[in-house]
Amino acid sequence: MEINVSSLEESITKRLNATHVEVQDMSGGCGQIFEAVIVSPEFKGKTTLARHRLVNNELKEEIAKVHAWTQKCYTEDEWEKKKGQDAA
Numbered sequence: 001m002e003i004n005v006s007s008l009e010e011s012i013t014k015r016l017n018a019t020h021v022e023v024q025d026m027s028g029g030c031g032q033i034f035e036a037v038i039v040s041p042e043f044k045g046k047t048t049l050a051r052h053r054l055v056n057n058e059l060k061e062e063i064a065k066v067h068a069w070t071q072k073c074y075t076e077d078e079w080e081k082k083k084g085q086d087a088a
């Protein structure tokens with residue numbers, strides 16, 4: 001299975017009940033460095049470390065095939081607050 005932005009977005013949405021997903025290929029198109037913003041109700045009540053562990057566990061096969069993986073995980077409330085701050 002080829003790892004690309006679309007496949008990662010689909011996997012994240014499906015496996016983590018994500019309501020918002022942004023994945024960027026930061027490698028210039030070679031598909032080896034990805035950065036993701038993930039918004040999911042699954043993160044509610046979890047620490048940042050617990051959120052990252054959840055994502056890493058759900059995407060372990062995909063992550064093993066790339067050189068670098070960076071994630072930012074938010075609850076829906078946190079994401080709404082962040083969007084408001086970014087717009088100000």
